[in-house]
Amino acid sequence: MAKLNKVGAPRADRRKRNGTTDKAPTDIVVGEEIVSPAPADVLVASGGKPVSLGADANSKEFRREDHELDKAFSAVLARLTGGISPAALSMAYLDWACHLAAAPQRQIEIAHGAWHAARRLAERSLHFADPNRGPWDLIKPQANDHRFSKPQWTTQPFNLFAQAFLLGEDWWHKATTGVRGVDPANEAIVDFSLRQLLDVFAPSNFAATNPEVVEKTFQSGGENLVFGWQNWLADLMQVLQPGRASDSTEFVVGKSVATAPGKIVLRNRLMELIQYAPTTDKVRPEPILVVPAWIMKYYILDLSQHNSLVRYLTDHGFTVFMISWRNPGAEDRDIAFDDYRSLGVMAALDTIGQIVPNTRVHAAGYCLGGTLLSITAAAMARDGDDRLRTVTLFAAQTDFTEAGELTLFINESQIAFLEDMMWERGYLDTTQMAGAFQLLRSNDLIWSRVSRDYLLGERAHPSDLMERRRDKAAISDAFRVSA
Numbered sequence: 001m002a003k004l005n006k007v008g009a010p011r012a013d014r015r016k017r018n019g020t021t022d023k024a025p026t027d028i029v030v031g032e033e034i035v036s037p038a039p040a041d042v043l044v045a046s047g048g049k050p051v052s053l054g055a056d057a058n059s060k061e062f063r064r065e066d067h068e069l070d071k072a073f074s075a076v077l078a079r080l081t082g083g084i085s086p087a088a089l090s091m092a093y094l095d096w097a098c099h100l101a102a103a104p105q106r107q108i109e110i111a112h113g114a115w116h117a118a119r120r121l122a123e124r125s126l127h128f129a130d131p132n133r134g135p136w137d138l139i140k141p142q143a144n145d146h147r148f149s150k151p152q153w154t155t156q157p158f159n160l161f162a163q164a165f166l167l168g169e170d171w172w173h174k175a176t177t178g179v180r181g182v183d184p185a186n187e188a189i190v191d192f193s194l195r196q197l198l199d200v201f202a203p204s205n206f207a208a209t210n211p212e213v214v215e216k217t218f219q220s221g222g223e224n225l226v227f228g229w230q231n232w233l234a235d236l237m238q239v240l241q242p243g244r245a246s247d248s249t250e251f252v253v254g255k256s257v258a259t260a261p262g263k264i265v266l267r268n269r270l271m272e273l274i275q276y277a278p279t280t281d282k283v284r285p286e287p288i289l290v291v292p293a294w295i296m297k298y299y300i301l302d303l304s305q306h307n308s309l310v311r312y313l314t315d316h317g318f319t320v321f322m323i324s325w326r327n328p329g330a331e332d333r334d335i336a337f338d339d340y341r342s343l344g345v346m347a348a349l350d351t352i353g354q355i356v357p358n359t360r361v362h363a364a365g366y367c368l369g370g371t372l373l374s375i376t377a378a379a380m381a382r383d384g385d386d387r388l389r390t391v392t393l394f395a396a397q398t399d400f401t402e403a404g405e406l407t408l409f410i411n412e413s414q415i416a417f418l419e420d421m422m423w424e425r426g427y428l429d430t431t432q433m434a435g436a437f438q439l440l441r442s443n444d445l446i447w448s449r450v451s452r453d454y455l456l457g458e459r460a461h462p463s464d465l466m467e468r469r470r471d472k473a474a475i476s477d478a479f480r481v482s483a
Contacts, residue, residue: 074420083421088413089193092186099181110175117167124163128156135159139166147204147443147451152211161203169198185411192408199442204451213455220457227457235453258299260310262322266351269326270335270343273351274298276310276320286389287319287356289348293367294340298324301366321352323369330425345376349387360389370396 077086100106124138135154141147141162148162176191203209207217207225216224266273278284290309292298301322302310313320323344328335345363352361365373370393377391397403403410452458 071420071423074417075423075425078417078421083418085414085417088411088417089189091413092189092193095186096176096179096182096190099179102181103179106179110171113171113174117171121164121167125160128160136163138163139170141166145443146448147202150212152215155211158203158209158211161209165198165201165203169195172198185407188405189408192405196442199447202447205447205455207455210451210455213451216456224455224457228454231453231457231459257304258302259305260302260308260314262310262320265321265355266347268343268347269332270339271326271347272324273348274322274324275355276314276322278314278317278319280315280317282317283319284317286359286362287321287352288313288362288364289345289352290320290322291345291348291363291365291369291373292323292325293369294325294344294372295368298322319356321348323348333422340372341376341379345373353387361387362390362392363388364392364394365396366394367396370394371398374398 120138124133127133136159141149153159153162172194173191176194177187179187199205207213213224260276262274262276264272265275290298290301292300302308305311310320310322325340325344326332349361353359363373363377365371373391374393374396377388380386380388449460452460
């Protein structure tokens with residue numbers, strides 16, 4: 001069978017590319033052992049006598065999968081870099097820097113932009129107390145940037161601090177984009193990583209340059225900073241002791257969260273299938289199978305009584321079956337993507353068919369559960385399996401051609417880096433996945449929390465959704481190989 005390259009075209013045979021089409025040398029039987037003759041150039045160099053070449057690139061000794069030392073080194077390095085591949089980041093910056101160095105006109109444009117922004121900022125600084133000049137006259141925050149949305153940020157000099165930061169952020173964005181010849185993927189990586197670095201130095205992250213913190217400090221006599229210190233210590237203990245239970249007692253799984261009554265009708269090494277009976281006198285004949293994402297707990301669709309999809313469906317006469325994915329550990333490193341299809345969705349359909357025979361099923365998939373359900377439905381259609389009546393997808397993606405900023409973490413170097421992490425542990429840690437999603441919305445999920453919890457000394461009010469976020473899941477090692 002011809003080997004396929006990335007775009008699906010067969011690779012040309014190496015002998016044909018070299019102008020020869022000879023068949024491979026015939027194996028030679030020596031006693032009970034079958035060996036292959038040495039290449040002609042080796043025979044000549046050795047006087048015509050076969051020599052031992054040791055292990056070649058195709059032997060077991062040199063298989064790429066066996067480079068355990070390299071994998072172990074990458075796994076250790078990953079702990080220091082937070083799972084970000086230094087090679088991928090370096091190559092992206094090298095691509096941008098080399099092309100920028102060879103673009104003198106673009107350099108002039110960038111320098112002129114810096115001079116223009118600095119001149120405007122200096123002029124505004126000389127008249128920052130001018131009542132005739134309103135706030136945000138140099139640059140305005142983007143609509144999705146809530147760091148400077150409070151009215152305190154319209155007062156001086158804090159408004160000037162914020163505008164200076166935004167001007168610098170805008171200049172760096174223009175400097176890292178639009179350089180001719182840079183690979184679009186590398187350009188996105190450079191722009192994204194620099195934005196993450198700049199966000200660290202936002203004036204909202206420092207007590208002296210955040211007007212909300214300054215006001216709260218004067219009003220409380222510094223009490224907010226004491227509370228912030230206590231919050232930081234509590235979070236530090238949570239990091240140092242990952243298994244430590246949450247202090248929240250308002251939302252407890254099984255008591256105030258995930259309270260819809262159900263029973264487990266199937267359990268295997270990968271999941272549990274929960275059945276929820278309808279609460280009405282009249283029962284709809286066709287059941288519903290819900291497939292949640294394997295990186296989150298099932299009760300995202302059964303939070304509290306007022307926002308539970310399960311309760312809504314059972315109150316309308318439906319029998320609901322919900323898959324609850326098991327959180328894999330190191331012993332489950334061999335669980336592959338197809339196992340989620342066969343031991344997950346297909347096993348659930350088999351069990352439903354035994355409980356409710358001769359009845360087609362309405363299937364609903366949430367997030368990556370919807371992606372898995374789409375793949376399963378396609379395989380069932382191929383095999384002539386018509387047990388699915390309908391398929392409904394919630395916030396699910398089936399076409400990953402343009403997956404947004406998530407693709408920043410998807411290249412050969414980064415994938416190899418993650419593979420080595422998963423090889424060491426047997427699974428991808430929950431904190432790694434959570435960190436990737438937090439980086440995509442760092443202003444809302446990271447820095448706003450820093451300002452609120454540690455500078456203002458406040459805590460977000462506990463909610464059922466926050467409790468669900470604390471309960472995360474992992475991914476097995478073999479999953480990433482087969483996906």
